[in-house]
Amino acid sequence: MxxxxxxxxxxxxxxxxxxxxxFADPPSVADAAPQGFLAIRLDAQHFALRLTDISGLFxxxxxxxxxxxxxxxxxxxxFRGVVTxxxxxxxxxxxxxxxxxxxxxxxxxxxxxxxxxxxxxxxRIAPAAIATAQRTDDQAFTNGVLQxxxxxxPIIDLSRVLKALHP
Amino acid sequence: MFENMTVSKKLFASFGLAALTLLxxxxxxxxxxxxxxxxxGWVAHSHQIRTELANLLSELKDAETGARGYVxxxxxxxxxxxxxxxxxxKATVADLKTLTVHNPDQQRRLAAMMPLIxxxxxxxxxxxxxxxxxxxxxxxxxxLTNRGKTEMDQIRDTLAEADQxxxxxxxxxxxxxxxxxxxxxxxxxxxxxxxxxxxxxIGWFISRSLSNQIGGAVGQVRSSSSELQAAANQQASGAxxxxxxMAEISTTISELLATSRQIAESxxxxxxxxxxxxxxxxxxxxxxxxxxxxxxxIRLQVDQIVSHxxxxxxxxxxxxxxxxxxxxxxxxxxILAINATIEAAGAGDAGKRFVxxxxxxxxxxxxxxxxxxxxxxxxxxxxxxxxxxxxxxxxGSKAVDVGARQFGDVAIAFKEIADxxxxxxxxxxxxELSTKQQSSAVEQVNTAIASVTQASVETETSAGQTxxxxxxxxxxxxxxxxxxxxxxxx
Numbered sequence: 001m002x003x004x005x006x007x008x009x010x011x012x013x014x015x016x017x018x019x020x021x022x023f024a025d026p027p028s029v030a031d032a033a034p035q036g037f038l039a040i041r042l043d044a045q046h047f048a049l050r051l052t053d054i055s056g057l058f059x060x061x062x063x064x065x066x067x068x069x070x071x072x073x074x075x076x077x078x079f080r081g082v083v084t085x086x087x088x089x090x091x092x093x094x095x096x097x098x099x100x101x102x103x104x105x106x107x108x109x110x111x112x113x114x115x116x117x118x119x120x121x122x123x124r125i126a127p128a129a130i131a132t133a134q135r136t137d138d139q140a141f142t143n144g145v146l147q148x149x150x151x152x153x154p155i156i157d158l159s160r161v162l163k164a165l166h167p
Numbered sequence: 168m169f170e171n172m173t174v175s176k177k178l179f180a181s182f183g184l185a186a187l188t189l190l191x192x193x194x195x196x197x198x199x200x201x202x203x204x205x206x207x208g209w210v211a212h213s214h215q216i217r218t219e220l221a222n223l224l225s226e227l228k229d230a231e232t233g234a235r236g237y238v239x240x241x242x243x244x245x246x247x248x249x250x251x252x253x254x255x256x257k258a259t260v261a262d263l264k265t266l267t268v269h270n271p272d273q274q275r276r277l278a279a280m281m282p283l284i285x286x287x288x289x290x291x292x293x294x295x296x297x298x299x300x301x302x303x304x305x306x307x308x309x310x311l312t313n314r315g316k317t318e319m320d321q322i323r324d325t326l327a328e329a330d331q332x333x334x335x336x337x338x339x340x341x342x343x344x345x346x347x348x349x350x351x352x353x354x355x356x357x358x359x360x361x362x363x364x365x366x367x368x369i370g371w372f373i374s375r376s377l378s379n380q381i382g383g384a385v386g387q388v389r390s391s392s393s394e395l396q397a398a399a400n401q402q403a404s405g406a407x408x409x410x411x412x413m414a415e416i417s418t419t420i421s422e423l424l425a426t427s428r429q430i431a432e433s434x435x436x437x438x439x440x441x442x443x444x445x446x447x448x449x450x451x452x453x454x455x456x457x458x459x460x461x462x463x464x465i466r467l468q469v470d471q472i473v474s475h476x477x478x479x480x481x482x483x484x485x486x487x488x489x490x491x492x493x494x495x496x497x498x499x500x501x502i503l504a505i506n507a508t509i510e511a512a513g514a515g516d517a518g519k520r521f522v523x524x525x526x527x528x529x530x531x532x533x534x535x536x537x538x539x540x541x542x543x544x545x546x547x548x549x550x551x552x553x554x555x556x557x558x559x560x561x562x563g564s565k566a567v568d569v570g571a572r573q574f575g576d577v578a579i580a581f582k583e584i585a586d587x588x589x590x591x592x593x594x595x596x597x598x599e600l601s602t603k604q605q606s607s608a609v610e611q612v613n614t615a616i617a618s619v620t621q622a623s624v625e626t627e628t629s630a631g632q633t634x635x636x637x638x639x640x641x642x643x644x645x646x647x648x649x650x651x652x653x654x655x656x657x
Contacts, residue, residue: 008542008545011538011541012538015534015535015538018534019531019534022527022530022531036508036512038505051505051508051509051512052512054509055509055513056506056509057502057505057506057509058502059498059499059502108509121501121533122501122504122505122508122529124526
């Protein structure tokens with residue numbers, strides 16, 4: 001078994017190598033135009049958001065609550081100088097929410113921010129890997145499913161969410 | 168009562184009784200002889216009185232005869248009886264008075280006769296004077312007055328009466344003497360007979376009594392001597408057994424002596440070993456002290472290790488804090504990269520190349536985040552290792568404490584061992600000394616036992632002698648019994 005110190009040193013060397021290579025390699029231009037997704041988490045459920053649906057991702061934004069607002073609306077926050085209402089995505093999806101909402105995305109179609117629990121990273125998926133799900137009442141806010149390994153990630157359709165918020 | 172008397176008392180009593188009987192007989196005989204002699208005296212006295220009375224009558228007759236012869240013849244020669252009778256009469260009367268002084272009757276008769284005699288003598292004197300002076304005839308006339316005859320007859324009667332009275336007295340004395348002699352004879356006869364019977368009885372009784380008593384005593388002596396014989400036999404056998412036992416005891420004591428010498432040697436060896444052990448315990452105590460110091464040093468080093476480990480934990484925590492910043496930076500970079508990608512996508516064709524750059528930046532940020540997570544995992548591992556080490560070190564420190572304490576206990580135990588071994592050494596020395604004293608005492612006992620053995624041998628010899636003597640005594644007692652009670656002797 002390798003000692004912990006030498007393993008750490010090896011790992012650091014790999015990191016350095018990758019970092020240096022990222023600058024040394026020529027920039028590759030994607031021809032198949034894979035689509036970008038944000039992998040998010042609501043409680044234990046995994047979801048995905050299309051990058052084209054959002055205009056920005058933020059973390060740890062100060063949200064000011066509005067007195068008399070309903071339970072969906074967490075408050076208002078400023079994004080690049082624009083005051084934007086912040087909704088609880090989980091509540092909007094019809095789930096009970098008690099968890100913290102650290103992460104925020106701003107929709108591209110309207111000046112609305114949606115808060116959610118966890119951000120798991122960015123995904124670039126080829127269009128062939130995207131399955132289009134059947135529309136049901138339960139999946140009223142999703143319009144597809146991503147399968148990455150064993151994990152299935154329903155794709156949240158932000159336009160429908162916005163429609164639900166502002167019919 | 169008589170049975171309980173001693174032999175000497177019995178003899179004394181028996182012979183005293185016989186002597187008393189003899190004395191009684193002798194006393195009675197003596198008294199009777201005395202009475203006889205006295206009676207004889209009185210008889211002689213009476214005979215003398217009678218003789219004197221006869222003499223008086225004869226002298227009176229002589230005086231009358233002389234006077235008558237002179238009267239008849241006128242011859243003076245006839246007067247001679249008369250003249251010689253006169254003083255004789257006086258003397259005889261005087262004698263009679265003296266002799267009859269104890270008899271008042273005779274005294275009274277003499278007193279009554281005295282005037283008659285004087286009157287007769289006076290008549291005779293008158294007759295003689297008258298014949299001389301006036302001749303025969305006047306004298307005859309006077310004589311014929313019968314005065315003289317009457318007086319003479321009265322005198323004669325009185326004398327006869329006195330003689331008769333004296334004869335009666337004599338008779339009386341004679342009867343008394345007869346009675347006395349009879350009584351004496353009886354006393355001598357019966358006394359002799361009774362005395363003989365009594366002495367015979369006493370002799371028989373004494374013989375029987377002494378025979379019984381001495382026979383019983385001799386029987387007792389015989390039985391005692393047989394018992395003594397048995398006892399002497401037992402004593403002899405006992406003395407023999409004692410001598411054997413003493414010999415055994417002497418052997419045992421010799422063995423005991425040898426054993427006690429061995430004990431003394433063993434005690435000496437024990438003392439030596441205990442001394443060696445005490446030295447070892449002392450050096451062990453020193454070693455334990457040194458080890459205790461070493462353990463204290465180890466404990467200090469362990470404490471230092473613990474403090475260093477805690478320091479390491481603190482440092483790793485600081486690394487964690489730095490890593491948090493790095494992580495946050497990576498996250499922010501990621502967000503920026505995503506936002507840049509979104510923005511670039513919005514920028515059309517011009518943004519496509521920028522999307523690639525942003526993607527690379529995002530990947531880099533991802534990798535940094537992943538590395539940060541790995542580093543965090545590593546740091547967590549380090550911290551948990553530090554914690555484990557600290558805990559293990561603390562456990563070790565506690566173990567060292569326990570070990571130090573136990574070593575302290577061991578040191579105390581070693582000290583106690585040393586003390587105990589010292590005590591053991593002293594005790595072993597005392598045992599050695601005591602055993603030596605015991606050896607000398609046992610030797611003395613052995614000597615004493617030898618003396619006792621000698622004494623028991625002597626006892627055996629003397630018991631043999633006693634047995635011999637007792638056998639002789641038994642023979643003697645048998646012989647004595649044969650002498651005293653032949654029918655009892657076997």
